[in-house]
Every structure is written in C-alpha cells, then in structure tokens.
Amino acid sequence: MQQIPMTVRGAELLRKELEQLKNVRRPEIIKAIAEAREHGDLKENAEYHAAREQQGFCEGRIQEIEGKLGAAQIIDVTAMPNNGKIIFGATVELVNVETDEEVSYRIVGDDEADIKQGLISVNSPIARGLIGKELDDSVTIKTPGGTVEFDIVGVEYI
Structure with missing residues (x-):
C-alpha cells in the first residue's frame, strides 16, 4: 500500500470528519430510513430511497477516510x-x-x-x-x- 503524506493538522481534520460521520450522520440516516419505512410501500417511497442513497454516500466516505488514515504517513x-x-x-x-x-x-x-x-x-x-x-x-x-x-x-x- 502506498503511503499518503499528511500533516498532523490534515490527519486531525480527517479524524474529526470520521467521528462526525460515524457518531452523528450515520445515526441520523438510520433514523431517517426507519421513519421512511413506516410510510409503507418502499417501491414508491422517495424518502426511503433518498435516505438509502445518503447512507451509501456516508458509508463510502467513512471507508475512504479510514483507508486514507490507514495509509497516512503523518509528518510533523x-x-x-x-x-x-x-x-x-x-x-x-x-x-x-x-x-x-x-x-x-x-x-x-x-x-x-x-x-x-x-x-x-x-x-x-x-x-x-x-x-x-x-x-x-x-x-x-x-x-x-x-x-x-x-x-x-x-x-x-x-
């Protein structure tokens, strides 16, 4: 795996974004999916599909940040x-x-x-x-x- 040079500040900003996504954004999306499910038929449920799409973006960004932090060469x-x-x-x-x-x-x-x-x-x-x-x-x-x-x-x- 190729190491990615990163400053201490840059790594800290990525860690904060990761924490925000995992502890705030992810639970908000899960709640939105649960609420949308209660509206019934999922095939024509725009709120449900929008929430699932947001979940995909959120999970993708979490994986991307975790990968970058895992490959980071932090230079102080x-x-x-x-x-x-x-x-x-x-x-x-x-x-x-x-x-x-x-x-x-x-x-x-x-x-x-x-x-x-x-x-x-x-x-x-x-x-x-x-x-x-x-x-x-x-x-x-x-x-x-x-x-x-x-x-x-x-x-x-x-």
Whole structure:
C-alpha cells in the first residue's frame, strides 16, 4: 500500500470528519430510513430511497477516510530542525520577481490542499518546483498562466 503524506493538522481534520460521520450522520440516516419505512410501500417511497442513497454516500466516505488514515504517513514538521530547506509541510514565503507580489504557501497532502487558504498540494507544479530548494534561492516555476520566477524569502516549519 502506498503511503499518503499528511500533516498532523490534515490527519486531525480527517479524524474529526470520521467521528462526525460515524457518531452523528450515520445515526441520523438510520433514523431517517426507519421513519421512511413506516410510510409503507418502499417501491414508491422517495424518502426511503433518498435516505438509502445518503447512507451509501456516508458509508463510502467513512471507508475512504479510514483507508486514507490507514495509509497516512503523518509528518510533523514542527518536530524537525529548520535548516531552510523546503520540505513537505513547510510554509514558504515567495516574492514574484516580476511583480514584487508576496505569497505564502504551505505544502500539504492532496486532501488538505486549499489554494484560498494558501495550502498547496505536494503534487502541484508549484510545490514540486519548491521541494528541495532553500531559503534565498530563486526558482522558476511553470504555472498554467506561464513561467513565473520567485525568490524564496522565508521557510518556516510551523
């Protein structure tokens, strides 16, 4: 089984979602199915079929999360000495050489990625271009909008 890199925060968010699905959502769906059964004929019972469909989605997501957590390689960058090298989990401050615009990204697992929050997937072109680089390096990254040159002005393990 291939291990999936994940930050401590990402694993915690998945555990919380799993607990919510198992302890809140699953019992709600079971109750909805029981109530829908009481309405009689199941062939033409829309509430029953909708609840069964929700149950399928819920159980599928539970299995998916359990699989991801089982394959997770949880990486805690806060426990590592910061040598200025960009690694999985690092938060990177970049300056666009052309526009002087400053951006900050944290390199995370696929499930945690959210560009609006500055969380980029380790498999994204930007992250792949940054991994292994160091503080004060310049890096040229091919993005969907073209090639962009960045100066690395900060590397934090937070």
